[in-house]
Amino acid sequence: xxMVIQNPRYQVTQFGKPVTLSCSQTLNHNVMYWYQQKSSQxxxxxxxxxxxxxxxxxxxxxxxxSRRPNTSFCFLxxxxxxxxxxxxxLCATSIGVYNEQFFGPGTRLTVL
Amino acid sequence: AQSVSQHNHHVILSEAxxxxxxxxxxxxxxxxxxxxxxxxxxxxxxxxKYFSGDPLVKxxxxxxxxxxxxxxxxxxxxxxxxxxxxxxxxxxxTMRFGAGTRLTVKP
Numbered sequence: 001x002x003m004v005i006q007n008p009r010y011q012v013t014q015f016g017k018p019v020t021l022s023c024s025q026t027l028n029h030n031v032m033y034w035y036q037q038k039s040s041q042x043x044x045x046x047x048x049x050x051x052x053x054x055x056x057x058x059x060x061x062x063x064x065x066s067r068r069p070n071t072s073f074c075f076l077x078x079x080x081x082x083x084x085x086x087x088x089x090l091c092a093t094s095i096g097v098y099n100e101q102f103f104g105p106g107t108r109l110t111v112l
Numbered sequence: 113a114q115s116v117s118q119h120n121h122h123v124i125l126s127e128a129x130x131x132x133x134x135x136x137x138x139x140x141x142x143x144x145x146x147x148x149x150x151x152x153x154x155x156x157x158x159x160x161k162y163f164s165g166d167p168l169v170k171x172x173x174x175x176x177x178x179x180x181x182x183x184x185x186x187x188x189x190x191x192x193x194x195x196x197x198x199x200x201x202x203x204x205x206t207m208r209f210g211a212g213t214r215l216t217v218k219p
Contacts, residue, residue, distance in 0.1 A: 033207065042116070042211040043156075043202070090156070098144045098163075098206055103156040 003027070004104035006091050012110045013081050021076040021107045023091030031097055032074040034066060035090040037106070043090055049074060050097060078109075086111045114139040118203050118210035125193050126218050133188040133213050135203030145186045146204040147177055150212075156202065162186065173197070195219045 004025045013019040023032065030051050035043035047056045049068045063085070065077040078085055088108050092101040119134045137143065147159040160171025167179040177188045186203060198217045203210040 035209075040121070040211065042209040045207055045209075048207065092156075100146060100158045100161055101148075101156075101204075101207070103148075105155045 004091055004093055004102050006089075006104035006107050008107060009105060010108050010110070012112060013078075014112050015083065016080045019078050019081055019109065021078075021089050021091075021109070023074045023076070023104055024072050025093045025102075026072070027093055027102060028071060029093035029095050029102070030071070031094045032068060033090075033092040033094075033101065034064075034074070034076050035092065036085075037088045037090055046076070048097070081109070081111045083111050085109065114205055114208045116203055116205050116208050116210035118201075118213050120213045121211070122214045122216070124216045124218065127195055128192050129217075131188070131190040131193045131197075131215070133201055133203075133215070135186045135188065135210060136184050137186070137203075137205045137208075138184065139205055144206050145177075145179060147171065147175070147186075147188050148202045148204060148209075149199050150202070151199045159188070159201070193217050 007022045033048040034046045037043040045057050046060045046064055047066050063079050068074045088106045090106045091104045094101045115138045117136045145162040148156045149159045150156045159175055160169050162169045162179045170176045175190050179186050195217050200212045200214050202212045
């Protein structure tokens with residue numbers, strides 16, 4: 001089945017230790033998104049890729065970076081995680097930015 | 113800036129009760145509107161969407177939503193909920209999400 005896969009599902013890191021979250025898709029969608037979701041809050045868009053074009057949200061901290069080496073893969077790098085970065089990170093894909101999104105299961109990040 | 117507001121954080125209903133979840137947004141241009149659902153232990157999935165045309169849209173599992181442009185609203189409805197509708201419901205405008213409404217349906 002075509003799907004969006006996120007690895008790992010659970011990630012524990014230490015304060016200040018860089019961490020990378022992975023997302024892959026078999027849908028061949030041209031847009032990929034990263035969201036941060038904290039408990040009882042809206043998924044917050046961090047950035048998205050339209051093909052190879054990177055679109056950063058104005059309020060996304062510099063601590064968050066992303067890479068999309070090819071259509072199928074997208075990575076979220078957190079350079080120096082703080083306690084406030086503990087959250088669920090969701091990856092999603094779509095055909096164009098105005099269409100429905102397909103979500104992965106998320107990676108829950110814990111920062112010790 | 114675009115924003116999406118969902119006024120109900122947690123709704124508790126008995127089976128067969130009617131459901132209406134509110135969603136309002138602030139954006140003056142053309143909008144694509146979505147409702148997503150997240151069942152316990154599952155990932156977000158599309159419930160229904162509105163791009164243009166008939167403002168009353170029907171989705172899966174008996175859900176429908178009405179787009180009222182003058183009110184900047186896109187409320188979700190279901191005439192008779194089931195226990196299996198227990199989930200979290202998110203309204204979205206293009207790629208911006210509301211905070212979600214947790215629905216608990218008591219058997």
